[in-house]
Amino acid sequence: MRLQLLPSTLSETGNASVQQHLSCFVIDDCLAIDAGSLAIATTSIQKKQIRDVVLTHAHLDHIAGLPLFIDDLFASLEEPIRVHATKEVIENLQRHIFNWEIYPNFSELHNENGAVLKYYQFEIGTEKFIKHLCLKALEVNHKVQTVGFLIADEKSKIAFTSDTAEMDGFWKAINAEKSLAAILIECAFPDELKKLASQSYHLTPTTLKTELENLKSTTCPIYVINIKPMYREKIVKQIEELEIENLRILEVGKIYEW
Numbered sequence: 001m002r003l004q005l006l007p008s009t010l011s012e013t014g015n016a017s018v019q020q021h022l023s024c025f026v027i028d029d030c031l032a033i034d035a036g037s038l039a040i041a042t043t044s045i046q047k048k049q050i051r052d053v054v055l056t057h058a059h060l061d062h063i064a065g066l067p068l069f070i071d072d073l074f075a076s077l078e079e080p081i082r083v084h085a086t087k088e089v090i091e092n093l094q095r096h097i098f099n100w101e102i103y104p105n106f107s108e109l110h111n112e113n114g115a116v117l118k119y120y121q122f123e124i125g126t127e128k129f130i131k132h133l134c135l136k137a138l139e140v141n142h143k144v145q146t147v148g149f150l151i152a153d154e155k156s157k158i159a160f161t162s163d164t165a166e167m168d169g170f171w172k173a174i175n176a177e178k179s180l181a182a183i184l185i186e187c188a189f190p191d192e193l194k195k196l197a198s199q200s201y202h203l204t205p206t207t208l209k210t211e212l213e214n215l216k217s218t219t220c221p222i223y224v225i226n227i228k229p230m231y232r233e234k235i236v237k238q239i240e241e242l243e244i245e246n247l248r249i250l251e252v253g254k255i256y257e258w
């Protein structure tokens with residue numbers, strides 16, 4: 001399985017910045033988990049192949065690229081963009097984004113090949129097969145209903161939290177797994193902002209450390225995601241100071257293979 005966190009901004013030199021402003025993880029160039037930078041950072045191959053978009057929740061940094069992605073590809077789509085999400089997320093997209101006011105309701109529109117947007121609902125705790133991948137939606141703990149995932153292909157399985165504060169159901173599911181190739185977990189704010197982190201249901205390095213104590217086996221690499229760009233340096237330093245050997249930062253743009 002190949003996974004890439006797409007870049008979302010440019011550095012001063014015009015190259016992809018290391019900061020994660022938006023959230024969009026592409027797996028095997030054909031499936032997107034969240035759609036933050038889907039329209040702006042996908043390669044031409046990814047644009048051609050990604051027709052399934054799985055959403056963890058409807059916060060803007062996770063869905064921002066979806067309307068533009070469908071718009072950009074509108075005329076060339078030979079099959080619809082399939083958006084997989086919980087009922088609540090689908091309703092929020094229909095009510096607040098694809099409502100003809102913020103953007104067209106693409107689910108009512110067709111190109112010459114047919115529909116351009118279709119919704120597929122899933123429930124927390126269930127497994128879903130998309131192409132060669134199996135995704136199990138896991139309960140996490142964010143300000144709005146949000147899911148993490150266990151994602152597996154025939155070779156390996158990884159776990160992914162999306163945005164979350166302290167969790168319960170996620171760890172139960174993770175600890176029931178025999179072997180994981182990697183765990184991706186969020187850490188949005190530095191310790192100084194623990195009140196803001198708690199109000200917005202995110203982790204800090206200290207709460208991340210406490211969360212990781214729920215893991216029965218900690219041998220696989222654990223990658224930190226969703227670091228707020230404004231506090232990146234501070235958070236990275238505080239994560240290093242935790243001195244957890246298999247804990248590292250997931251690099252924006254890098255292709256990971258498991």
Ligand SMILES: [Zn+2]
Nearest residue numbers: 057059142163
């Ligand atoms: Zn969020």
